Amino acid sequence: MSQxxxxxxxxxxxxxxxxxxxxxxxxxxxxxxxLGNQFIKVLQDFGYKDPLYAVGxxxxxxxxxKIYQNIGDVPGVVDYVITAVPNREVPQLVEQxxxxxxxxxxxxxxxxxxxxxxxxxxxxxEILRTAGKYGIRIIGPNxxxxxxxxxxxxxxxDFSRTAGKVGYLAQSGGQCILGIKEAIxxxxxFSKVVSYGNAAxxxxxxxxxxFTDDPDTEIITAYIEGTNHGPRLLQVLSDxxxxxxxxxxxxxxxxxxxxxxxxxxxxIAGSSLTWETxxxxxxxxxxxxxxEMFDVVTVLQRCPGIKGLNTLVLGHGGxxxxxxxxxxxxxxxxxxxxxxxxxxxxxxxxxxxxxNIFKNPLDIxxxxxxxxxxxxxxxxxxxxxxxxxxxxxxxxxxxxxxRDFQYQVHTDTLIEWAKLSNKPVVLVMxxxxxxxxxxxxxxxxxxxxxxxxxxxxxxxxxxxxxxxAYSYYQWKSGLSKRR
Amino acid sequence: MSQxxxxxxxxxxxxxxxxxxxxxxxxxxxxxxxLGNQFIKVLQDFGYKDPLYAVGxxxxxxxxxKIYQNIGDVPGVVDYVITAVPNREVPQLVEQxxxxxxxxxxxxxxxxxxxxxxxxxxxxxEILRTAGKYGIRIIGPNxxxxxxxxxxxxxxxDFSRTAGKVGYLAQSGGQCILGIKEAIxxxxxFSKVVSYGNAAxxxxxxxxxxFTDDPDTEIITAYIEGTNHGPRLLQVLSDxxxxxxxxxxxxxxxxxxxxxxxxxxxxIAGSSLTWETxxxxxxxxxxxxxxEMFDVVTVLQRCPGIKGLNTLVLGHGGxxxxxxxxxxxxxxxxxxxxxxxxxxxxxxxxxxxxxNIFKNPLDIxxxxxxxxxxxxxxxxxxxxxxxxxxxxxxxxxxxxxxRDFQYQVHTDTLIEWAKLSNKPVVLVMxxxxxxxxxxxxxxxxxxxxxxxxxxxxxxxxxxxxxxxAYSYYQWKSGLSKRR
Numbered sequence: 033m034s035q036x037x038x039x040x041x042x043x044x045x046x047x048x049x050x051x052x053x054x055x056x057x058x059x060x061x062x063x064x065x066x067l068g069n070q071f072i073k074v075l076q077d078f079g080y081k082d083p084l085y086a087v088g089x090x091x092x093x094x095x096x097x098k099i100y101q102n103i104g105d106v107p108g109v110v111d112y113v114i115t116a117v118p119n120r121e122v123p124q125l126v127e128q129x130x131x132x133x134x135x136x137x138x139x140x141x142x143x144x145x146x147x148x149x150x151x152x153x154x155x156x157x158e159i160l161r162t163a164g165k166y167g168i169r170i171i172g173p174n175x176x177x178x179x180x181x182x183x184x185x186x187x188x189x190d191f192s193r194t195a196g197k198v199g200y201l202a203q204s205g206g207q208c209i210l211g212i213k214e215a216i217x218x219x220x221x222f223s224k225v226v227s228y229g230n231a232a233x234x235x236x237x238x239x240x241x242x243f244t245d246d247p248d249t250e251i252i253t254a255y256i257e258g259t260n261h262g263p264r265l266l267q268v269l270s271d272x273x274x275x276x277x278x279x280x281x282x283x284x285x286x287x288x289x290x291x292x293x294x295x296x297x298x299x300i301a302g303s304s305l306t307w308e309t310x311x312x313x314x315x316x317x318x319x320x321x322x323x324e325m326f327d328v329v330t331v332l333q334r335c336p337g338i339k340g341l342n343t344l345v346l347g348h349g350g351x352x353x354x355x356x357x358x359x360x361x362x363x364x365x366x367x368x369x370x371x372x373x374x375x376x377x378x379x380x381x382x383x384x385x386x387x388n389i390f391k392n393p394l395d396i397x398x399x400x401x402x403x404x405x406x407x408x409x410x411x412x413x414x415x416x417x418x419x420x421x422x423x424x425x426x427x428x429x430x431x432x433x434x435r436d437f438q439y440q441v442h443t444d445t446l447i448e449w450a451k452l453s454n455k456p457v458v459l460v461m462x463x464x465x466x467x468x469x470x471x472x473x474x475x476x477x478x479x480x481x482x483x484x485x486x487x488x489x490x491x492x493x494x495x496x497x498x499x500x501a502y503s504y505y506q507w508k509s510g511l512s513k514r515r
Numbered sequence: 516m517s518q519x520x521x522x523x524x525x526x527x528x529x530x531x532x533x534x535x536x537x538x539x540x541x542x543x544x545x546x547x548x549x550l551g552n553q554f555i556k557v558l559q560d561f562g563y564k565d566p567l568y569a570v571g572x573x574x575x576x577x578x579x580x581k582i583y584q585n586i587g588d589v590p591g592v593v594d595y596v597i598t599a600v601p602n603r604e605v606p607q608l609v610e611q612x613x614x615x616x617x618x619x620x621x622x623x624x625x626x627x628x629x630x631x632x633x634x635x636x637x638x639x640x641e642i643l644r645t646a647g648k649y650g651i652r653i654i655g656p657n658x659x660x661x662x663x664x665x666x667x668x669x670x671x672x673d674f675s676r677t678a679g680k681v682g683y684l685a686q687s688g689g690q691c692i693l694g695i696k697e698a699i700x701x702x703x704x705f706s707k708v709v710s711y712g713n714a715a716x717x718x719x720x721x722x723x724x725x726f727t728d729d730p731d732t733e734i735i736t737a738y739i740e741g742t743n744h745g746p747r748l749l750q751v752l753s754d755x756x757x758x759x760x761x762x763x764x765x766x767x768x769x770x771x772x773x774x775x776x777x778x779x780x781x782x783i784a785g786s787s788l789t790w791e792t793x794x795x796x797x798x799x800x801x802x803x804x805x806x807e808m809f810d811v812v813t814v815l816q817r818c819p820g821i822k823g824l825n826t827l828v829l830g831h832g833g834x835x836x837x838x839x840x841x842x843x844x845x846x847x848x849x850x851x852x853x854x855x856x857x858x859x860x861x862x863x864x865x866x867x868x869x870x871n872i873f874k875n876p877l878d879i880x881x882x883x884x885x886x887x888x889x890x891x892x893x894x895x896x897x898x899x900x901x902x903x904x905x906x907x908x909x910x911x912x913x914x915x916x917x918r919d920f921q922y923q924v925h926t927d928t929l930i931e932w933a934k935l936s937n938k939p940v941v942l943v944m945x946x947x948x949x950x951x952x953x954x955x956x957x958x959x960x961x962x963x964x965x966x967x968x969x970x971x972x973x974x975x976x977x978x979x980x981x982x983x984a985y986s987y988y989q990w991k992s993g994l995s996k997r998r
Contacts, residue, residue, distance in 0.1 A: 070914075074914070119869065142869045143870070146869075147867070152869070187914050189914070189915070202834075204833055205914075206835055207835070208834075209913075209914055210834075210911065210912050213911055255834065283838050283841060284840075284841065286844030287850070288840030288843055288844040288850035288875070289838070289841035289844065291875065291876070292833070292836050292837040292840045292872055293837050295833075295868070295872040295874055296833030296872060297833065321838065350687055350688075350689060350778075350780065351687025351688070351691075351693075351738065351740075351766065352689055352690070353775050354740055354767050354772050355766050355772070355804065357767075357771030357772040358767065358768050358772035360771055361769030362768075367770070384626065385778070386602065386629075386635070387625045387626070389775055389778040392771070392774065393771065395778075395779070426693070428692070428696055430692075431557070431670050431671040431672070431688075432550070432553040432672070471954070
């Protein structure tokens with residue numbers, strides 16, 4: 033990639049400012065929890081390398097930086113401004129930023145189009161007029177802004193410095209942060225994230241277009257409450273999905289949710305049916321929570337090459353295997369019956385099927401030793417009736433085996449099987465946390481993750497994500513045939 | 516209750532044996548992990564008070580008990596026998612138990628009707644014939660037996676000694692144990708639990724009948740894979756549901772699940788449609804996991820008196836509130852819009868709706884102080900458009916507030932609101948565990964639980980459980996009108 037000339041899409045510059053100023057700071061000695069001060073702290077902690085300026089009131093320093101009383105007083109170039117001042121002060125600040133030559137303003141503050149008195153909407157329109165006059169692009173208002181590991185921009189204290197291949201646009205700041213945390217927990221990293229709030233200027237369509245053309249982004253994820261640009265959204269989603277997977281968590285899909293959304297981000301949510309139709313037409317993958325969103329990313333990134341839905345379901349515990357089978361079939365996966373010769377091969381390994389199930393699902397007792405477990409897996413691994421393997425573990429169901437030993441044996445066995453698999457494979461670590469949490473479920477989960485596999489906290493979520501990813505592949509393959 | 520004469524149903528005696536013997540032990544010095552030895556250890560740890568005998572082979576002791584070589588050698592009466600010997604030895608043991616006057620045998624062992632060679636089924640039939648001759652009742656085979664806190668019977672090392680009001684019958688031993696652990700985690704305790712496996716003798720119908728008449732049981736829960744007694748099950752479920760809530764997790768509801776069930780507990784799963792119809796006719800509440808089962812119990816026990824579905828949804832975070840509203844509406848709850856005078860009352864408390872939502876849902880920032888939070892809740896608490904209140908907390912979405920402080924403030928605020936509520940109230944603690952788990956989500960969950968409230972790990976699960984409990988109340992109220 034570095035050898036070739038990469039064409040960067042139009043919005044690229046907003047992710048790579050030459051310098052950043054935070055407006056709305058006070059001396060740390062006065063109040064280090066002031067929101068402007070917090071943004072300075074986050075950027076410094078994250079390791080922002082380019083010039084960083086503090087603008088605000090009072091004599092003193094923020095994180096060791098001098099406070100300028102006015103954006104115009106900053107000596108150097110300012111490309112990017114994080115705005116943490118009350119809504120009524122923003123119009124004047126935009127004017128000052130225009131004179132200073134600022135290129136992008138992130139308006140953190142709320143109290144604009146989303147509130148009920150008309151003043152908020154008037155303020156928002158005034159800001160847009162002034163910004164337009166000076167060619168300033170606006171992110172927000174009422175949002176968290178940009179997280180871009182490569183350029184050192186971030187808006188949370190515990191965000192990962194690792195850059196990845198997922199782009200994320202989110203209308204809600206809270207859902208944006210929850211999504212980032214869920215992703216990092218799952219071993220998923222981001223190219224760029226934008227929390228875009230009221231979308232007064234830069235909106236979901238602009239960002240989708242950007243991510244479609246961004247060579248650093250291989251998968252696009254989006255939390256959207258509503259849009260004012262229906263026809264354009266239909267087009268940009270279609271263009272995006274034709275090029276790379278797009279996963280959309282459309283929230284505010286009910287009457288109650290819609291009531292909330294208009295007050296949250298001024299979004300016109302639209303009817304659920306309209307959205308369902310729209311998303312189906314475009315090939316975007318629809319999900320219903322940020323957890324489900326990164327479930328699908330997990331399949332796309334860590335379990336590629338799924339050619340069909342014929343699944344071998346393998347785990348331990350009769351009831352757990354029955355339930356795993358139900359959950360797989362309900363999600364749309366298929367479970368062909370194991371051919372008689374393979375069932376006989378398993379009988380040879382274990383001598384009896386008492387306490388095991390040799391059909392599909394397979395119920396194989398991991399306490400009978402890793403050698404037998406390995407032998408059993410190898411006996412069925414080459415079956416050409418299979419497209420993929422789902423391995424599931426449910427510790428805590430054995431009455432006599434100590435809890436830590438259950439987690440250890442189950443996790444060891446699943447990882448060993450996954451390593452032996454020549455088919456796409458996912459692992460499920462059913463994490464039933466008990467009171468007096470010892471972190472064991474989480475540790476098992478992380479161990480499987482660090483071994484490099486696609487890991488899920490329930491069969492239902494794994495199977496649902498597999499079905500969604502596979503449906504996208506199918507849609508895309510149909511698309512190229514149609515073209 | 517103790518003042519009145521209580522009529523005990525017919526199977527009562529199986530839960531209160533005068534003495535218990537475990538067959539299949541060896542001296543601890545040889546192998547203290549032998550399954551028979553483990554049952555002795557569990558009963559002793561649990562505090563079984565009545566005479567306990569070990570039967571097995573070898574010279575020595577199990578948990579300080581002498582090993583008798585034969586059940587006939589035991590000096591006293593033996594009412595209850597836990598059987599942990601290989602399947603082929605069971606028929607002879609039943610004969611010996613018959614001669615000894617044993618009343619109930621729990622057959623832990625598998626390798627009977629559920630395995631594929633005909634031998635297992637023949638063995639099972641032979642056992643039934645002999646047991647019938649002597650009037651011995653059989654639990655199992657292929658199951659965990661009885662957990663009864665009052666009589667000291669248990670089959671797991673970490674079961675609670677607290678007796679409660681929930682009866683639980685489970686065809687799967689693993690699902691039985693997972694259910695018990697899930698329940699205890701949720702502050703739910705049991706009158707009696709039976710893991711009944713292949714149901715060769717005592718079956719799901721017998722147990723449902725028993726629990727229906729059992730004065731210690733107020734709610735019946737059941738994990739069922741299949742039945743050989745369709746018409747009778749329809750009748751006993753109807754009779755049970757007319758008297759107390761019955762929650763059924765019918766597993767093996769798909770083709771894959773059914774394939775598994777027949778090998779697991781020899782259950783004929785039947786078509787999903789047949790079961791759906793059957794359960795609807797009876798008034799039983801259907802669920803799809805043990806977690807969902809105890810979600811419903813949580814509503815029934817900790818949030819009684821729900822008179823309708825009009826719900827106030829209150830929490831913090833715009834996106835979280837939008838999603839909570841979607842999840843409530845999708846589950847069937849209703850969210851009437853807050854009347855204008857109540858919205859004005861909230862504006863008086865907070866001066867502005869910037870950063871809040873005053874509609875329904877309510878998005879109220881808990882960091883603005885407990886006094887304001889209390890004042891806001893009191894302003895809307897008496898609204899007669901409401902049947903219940905759903906409070907939800909999503910920590911970890913704030914970019915700047917330390918994680919532990921987020922959990923503390925959110926949990927404090929929810930508990931305070933719940934205490935102020937004069938309507939039925941449920942709390943949701945969205946537990947997003949992050950890597951490097953510090954147990955904070957679990958601790959917050961437990962704190963709300965210990966305050967006595969109905970607590971759930973997601974809005975979706977809370978709303979679904981509320982809808983199911985309410986639907987049962989509606990069905991029952993219709994039933995009494997029809998009669």
